[in-house]
Amino acid sequence: MTKLTFFTFIVLATSISFIFLETPPKSFYHTLFISDSFSDNSSIANHLYTLTKRPHVAGSQANADAAAYVLSIFTSCNIPSHLTSYDVALTYPVSRSLTLKSSEKTIKFGLFQEIYDGDPYAEVANEVLPTFHAYARSGTATGPVVYANYGRVEDYATLREMGVNVSNTVVLARYGKIYRGDIVHNAHAVGAIGVLIFTDKKDYGGEKWFPDDKWMPPSGVQVGSVYDGIGDPTTPGWPSTGECERLSDEEVDEGGNVPLIPSLPISWADGDAIIRTIGGKVANVDWQGGKDSPIYRVGPGPAIANLSYEGQQVISTIQNVIAVIEGEEEPDRYASLTFNFS
Structure with a gap:
């Protein structure tokens, strides 16, 4: 058993309520962390349920x-704890739409x-925000669709070798x-x-x-941020509190960490519908989908996608x-463990 030789400084952004640390035998924290009331499967499951039930x-x-x-969980366990508030720039969806027009029909998703x-979670479904990417660029994009696998730099190199202009x-x-966020950055x-990012059944699906x-x-959508930086985009390197100095929108754009083209997350079902309209060369074997998927082609087009997103910061x-x-x-030394649950 090793000894905890310094302060452990735990910062949680509305986070998980259990930490696993090795501490000296017979210490209070050691007893706490191995106790059934704090870290057995049922108590962990209860904390997880409480934090995710809405x-x-x-x-x-x-x-x-x-x-x-x-x-409340920390303080009930006699762990010195407190809340610190920050005023940060966040984005929320105002409107979004996606249509796909081919010679045969127009699909409105x-x-x-x-x-x-x-x-x-059915009873709280009305509390869920519309699917979106946090910090996504507001705007409209209309053009033929190109399938780019995982959107990596090497995937675009493969498309160039295939003669596909993105x-x-x-x-x-x-x-x-x-x-x-790198998928959007690489596409730009x-x-x-x-950019449309879908949850492929090959990677996230099953029977x-x-x-x-x-x-x-099939209709599930993975959401999250497309910001490539750390913390608040308007206060890089300093705390977002009160009337603190903030970067302008232009300065944030120049920083290179926010996307400069619009994007939307979509489901496997919607991605599958788009894949079925793409023509052009057949994608490589490792670019293909899973069982019962159509043949994946790279395009571009011939169907034309119209993606629109408006966000509010x-x-x-x-x-x-x-x-x-x-x-x-050595109680004057600190180790920082951070967890996010937002």
Whole structure:
């Protein structure tokens, strides 16, 4: 058993409520962390359920409630803890749309996630925000679709070798391998005007899906940020508090960490429908989909996609839960463990 030789400084942005640390035998924290009331499967499951039973997007009251819950768990265990609030720039969706026009028909995508029989979260489905990418660029992109596999730099090199020009196209890429923000950045770097990122059944699907299994259902959408920086884009390197100095929109753009073309996350079902309209050369074997998928081709087109997204940036208050566990030796040293649950 090793000794905790310094302060462990734990910062949680409305975060998880359990930490696993090795501490001296017979210490209070050692006893706490191995106790059934704190870290057995049932207590962990209860904490997870409490924190996920309703949506709690950053800046919302539900998010503040999640922070308060984490704080209450820490303080009930006699861990010195407190809340610290920050006023940060966050984005929320105002409107979004996606249509695909071919010589045969026009598809207007609903962009919604279905409620399935047995869904334990059905009663709070109306609290879920429309699917979007945080910090996505507002705008409209209209052009033929190019399939770019995972949207990596090497994937665009493969497209060049195949003679595919990505300029002025809408890229369709699948989640996986790299961060979604890099998918958008890479597409912009090769001249694309918009990006659709879908959850491919090959990577996230199965014969059964939620709520009967762990896999993403056909209409399920992976959401998240496409910001490539750390913290608040308007306050890089300093705390977002009160009337602090903030970068202008132009300065944020010049920083190179926010996307410069619009993007939308879409489901496997919607991605599959788009894949079926793409012509051109057949994609490589490792670019293909899973069982029962159509043949994946790279395009461009011939169908034309029209992607539109409008977001709103606001300054909202978020809470960090900060807990300090003092080590037995060298208590003036700190180790920082951070977790996010927003």
